[in-house]
Amino acid sequence: VLEDLEPKLVWHIFEEITRVPHPSKKEKKLREWIKKWAEEHRIPFKEDDAGNILLMKEATSGCEDYPTLVIQAHMDMVCQKTPDTVIDFENDPLKIRIVDDYVTAEGTTLGADDGIGVAYGMASLISEELKHGPLEVLLSVDEETGLTGAFNMKKGFFTGKYLLNVDSEELGKITIGSAGGGETHYTIPLNFEKKKGWRGIRLSIKGLRGGHSGVDIHLPRLNAIKVAVSGAIFLRERINLLLSVIDGGTLHNVIPTEAVCEFLVPEEKIEEAINLLENWKNDIISKEREKEPDMKIEISEISEEMALTEKKTESILDLLNKIPHGPLAFSKEMEGLVQTSNNLAVVRSDKEKIEIFLSSRSSVDKELEDLRKKLKILGEKYGAAVEQGEAYPGWQPDPDSPFLGLVKKIYEDILKKEVSLKAIHGGLECGMFLRLDPELQIVSIGPEIKDVHTPEERVYIESVGVLWNVIKGIIENMGELK
Template sequence: MTAISSLYPQPLWQWFAQICAIPHPSKHEQALSRHIQTWARDKGLTVVEDKVGNLIIKKPATAGMENRKTVVIQAHLDMVPQKNADKVHDFTKDPIDAYVDGEWVTARGTTLGADNGIGMASALAILGSDDIKHGPLEVLLTIDEEAGMTGAFGLEAGLLDAEILINTDSEQEGEIYMGCAGGVDAEFSIPMQWQPVPAGHQAYRLNLSGLKGGHSGVNIHLGRGNANKLLARFLVEQAAALDLKVSEISGGSLRNAIPREAGVTITVAADKKVLLENAVAAFETLIRQELSAVEPAIKFAVAETILPAQVMNNASQHKVLHLLNACPNGVVRMSDDIAGVVETSLNLGVVTTTGDTVQVVCLIRSLIDSGREQVESTLASLAALTGVAVKFSGAYPGWKPDPASPVMAIVKDTYQAIYNKEPVIMVIHAGLECGLFKKPYPEMDMVSIGPTIRYPHGPDEMVNIETVGQYWQLLLAVLERIPAKA
């Protein structure tokens, strides 16, 4: 962490090192929240923790800036907890092992938490500074953004005084975001009926791993493999030939992360062991060829395991495997209005076998409500055809672009003045919290900026050091250019 703390800008990186040292996955942000609150109160800042656990920290304007509009810098407290299968790490107890790798900062075997730790660190560094010019300042740190946007949903009117919000959760330097996709969770519940393991059967564990995964909004258009979908494809293709029986199936861990790993416990007749091993090897070769440009490290392994107490009966297995195989996944439609931006997508994120139920959780994203509703209708039809239940929950609105946004114009002009080039004005397919903030604060003017972060929501996550400095310079210059109150 010493090397990280000495990077430019030092106040930001010093805070980021502290953030990495305190576990803060979604649903477990309390320790980091307490640390920040204690620090802020010791600095004499006003600190409010709202009903759901969001932090609001207020700092007076620096001398001569008292008449400027109030700005809130916003980030989220939580990070996505993802690790490689061979990494021993408890996200609720262990610090992130971050290190400098050339031009990047990354972590050993886990997500880094630059999403949104860099934004959080920048806000806290500004709060702690005595020489950065700014008007009346508020910092909003929300909880649980990655696992349900609980903090943004629970934010109440009247807590913030700001007229302008700067969201720090974007992930590409040189791009200014003025809108984002909305989304909704879809969960299939497939009831199981069981039968005894057929006589003469041997149990095997099949594990599909080595995929890149990534953010289901930012990376969904890259054509990466979805471990849940690939495993279902194999099982459907081989179910009859091998007369295989499924005992348990699982894959992925977050609805908003492209699944990197999936596994299944099956039984087959003892004399079909070689056929199974050959089928696994052939399928690995096939998908390596198909996905060679995007997934060079795919592994599909088979190993003997303990015989389970029971397996799914034929009807239950048929429903599970064919629903997973038929379920849409990936880009549904590209935007006609914004070149290169995904309009609607679906991520088949998590499969779990719990008790007598297999649950399948997907995340639908769309820039337009009708796109989201169309995918909901498709999944409802799939549920009807397979005779299972599906429910939709946690819907959050998109952030409608405002081309006339004054703060967007300030950020654009400031960027051009600093770097002598125009930034790209964008709408992002990922879900930012800004759309939810518009409900309690409909008149608030919003914009989103950030450094370049690659492969968020996966263990390959990294943040570019130079762009963190560029983001910092832009943020400070924007704060200095905020206009006077009307």
């Protein structure tokens, strides 16, 4: 599909990557493909116990005294699809296509985050036009669902002191800092009762825009779980209601686009309940049309006899209502930058328990710690068993880094205009790498990628060539850092 696009080498490798399934935590097929590719091209490599891969290449003649450059990307992708798309992300290739000036996928995420970064790294190792110092291409696993690869990487796995992370999504901008974060998992046991004289209703929310729970959390977008909960609470304030099912969201780093809430109401109130919900639905669709133009709310009768008690229903809905979602604080130093946020990411219920997954971020370690403490207290107040894994660190900007100065100069020479520096609210692995080597100098760049973590994900074709020229320029000018 992409054979006529330039730079051919980068696009060819990227298209090959889209044919190999690589969901987060299930990157084995892509890891095997990369190792086979390395053997075919006589590229030395090593793999650690976590599954991270380091590809290596010696300097070309005359560049032996250049410092080693590490080009870093992650192998996993966020797997999201539209409701009517049929795909097995663990076994099926993506269906990619060109639409106007973009490469995208049919009905699914594209995986340009971060397949295009992997492609840049691999292309740099086999490009015949490059003169370069020692190169290391560091490819990590499971960045998207907990930075597992970076967390489990051992000191000394890579040796370079200059790391170029290729996991940003805006052309003309250099990322020099990112937020830290951590997850919270609630588990609450459930006991259901068989109810006679009650009728079931399903409230279904679909078609929300969603997005990345870091870089998109400030945008005026709704959370499908919160919408479903607001509908159930609206009805409960007017008619007795008992909860049966609540499910929504897919991944910790994605703003939920779909949710389902099922509940029982007294048999004699079923018609009134549906009419009330229809009025609520019309109000919310009208009020939120600009934010969520494709939102669909479906209300239907279902055959259901099992439900939670009145007390448990109130407890679950109250907890979900009180869990914060969205930006909680903004940076005083950088206008518009979210400093601290929380994503109500996933709710799953079955006949034994309800599980709730939250993702918190902050560029201020103390704020992240305080938020996670509050979430733990909140969950325990409502009878939840609370699990919180180790938080990952933020990446503090170093605006005086000589490596940043080199990257900025080369970028501006190629773009013919000033390049801006930014910190992001998304999580990058850079903070973890600085833990391994505090002397490391890091910058992050990337081509123009829109709507990451959604089925609308697309990469601007021209930007891929521009960034390839930037990366080549950095590689060839590493001698200035001797």
